[in-house]
Amino acid sequence: MIVSGSTSQAVSAALAARLDVPLAAVEYREFPDGELLASVPGFDGERAVVVVSTTTSDAHLEVLQLQDAVREAGASEVVTVLPYFGYARQDRAFKPGQPVSARAVARAISSGTDRVVTVNPHEDHVAGYFDVPCTIVDAGGRLATALPDDLMDPLFVSPDEGAIDIASTVRAGYGAGETDFFEKTRDVDTGETSIAPSDTAVVDRDVVVVDDIVATGGTMAESVDIVRAGGANRVFAACVHPLLAGTAHVRLARAGVEAVYATDTIERAVSSVSVAPVLAPEL
Ligand code: R5P
Numbered sequence: 001m002i003v004s005g006s007t008s009q010a011v012s013a014a015l016a017a018r019l020d021v022p023l024a025a026v027e028y029r030e031f032p033d034g035e036l037l038a039s040v041p042g043f044d045g046e047r048a049v050v051v052v053s054t055t056t057s058d059a060h061l062e063v064l065q066l067q068d069a070v071r072e073a074g075a076s077e078v079v080t081v082l083p084y085f086g087y088a089r090q091d092r093a094f095k096p097g098q099p100v101s102a103r104a105v106a107r108a109i110s111s112g113t114d115r116v117v118t119v120n121p122h123e124d125h126v127a128g129y130f131d132v133p134c135t136i137v138d139a140g141g142r143l144a145t146a147l148p149d150d151l152m153d154p155l156f157v158s159p160d161e162g163a164i165d166i167a168s169t170v171r172a173g174y175g176a177g178e179t180d181f182f183e184k185t186r187d188v189d190t191g192e193t194s195i196a197p198s199d200t201a202v203v204d205r206d207v208v209v210v211d212d213i214v215a216t217g218g219t220m221a222e223s224v225d226i227v228r229a230g231g232a233n234r235v236f237a238a239c240v241h242p243l244l245a246g247t248a249h250v251r252l253a254r255a256g257v258e259a260v261y262a263t264d265t266i267e268r269a270v271s272s273v274s275v276a277p278v279l280a281p282e283l
Contacts, residue, residue: 001045005052014276054086067112080113083265103129144173160184167210203231217248
């Protein structure tokens with residue numbers, strides 16, 4: 001039985017349909033004091049697949065409650081799917097005194113599940129922070145299915161070397177074009193980033209800037225500025241996780257992005273690509 005968190009209803013429904021298993025009825029409540037209560041009143045399955053993108057602190061709590069609810073109702077096995085694993089970017093203590101937040105939340109999530117499946121975490125090593133087996137799924141190839149099929153001499157470029165694997169997967173899925181990456185550096189004290197272009201010519205080419213996450217949109221917008229300044233033809237943004245916080249979408253549009261393609265690991269208006277086909281085989 002698929003048990004959906006409030007942040008992952010579309011992908012949960014798609015998984016239930018694809019796997020031909022029931023989709024549990026769920027209830028999410030908030031008490032006047034701010035405490036949450038997520039429950040699964042009709043749970044009668046022996047095996048529970050709890051699907052929650054932990055995009056907020058509340059969602060982290062929700063996954064713990066749903067895991068506990070199905071265990072309480074007699075689940076024989078609990079599989080936890082984190083289409084988006086929040087806090088994964090805090091994968092180390094960057095300064096003395098900081099927590100390894102990814103490890104802290106992974107440990108908490110591990111306490112209520114037999115295993116975990118997640119999609120393109122920022123760094124793969126966070127899988128090792130779970131106390132139970134964690135499988136990583138790559139949804140990059142799915143993004144290729146959404147792109148226009150008439151891209152001209154396409155270049156798939158990532159803002160930093162860390163996202164080159166996803167850009168390569170998108171290119172492979174598209175079946176044509178080149179792959180490249182820029183150099184992004186971050187000041188540890190201020191958090192300010194800057195991006196240096198590569199030598200690859202973009203004049204008159206269609207460019208797809210590919211990243212794992214678009215959060216504030218700053219990284220993507222700066223990358224788009226670079227390729228537009230280099231004379232690119234059409235410019236598209238593609239990402240697995242469209243956090244799109246605050247005015248991110250406006251920033252991308254103002255930078256000159258023709259369209260944003262993203263998956264439904266985070267449910268936003270641009271989440272046109274389902275990750276259900278790559279998650280289902282792991283379930
Ligand atoms: C970091 O290296 C990630 O791959 C993304 O580039 C980053 O998280 C995007 O954040 P923002 O949209 O706030 O620039």
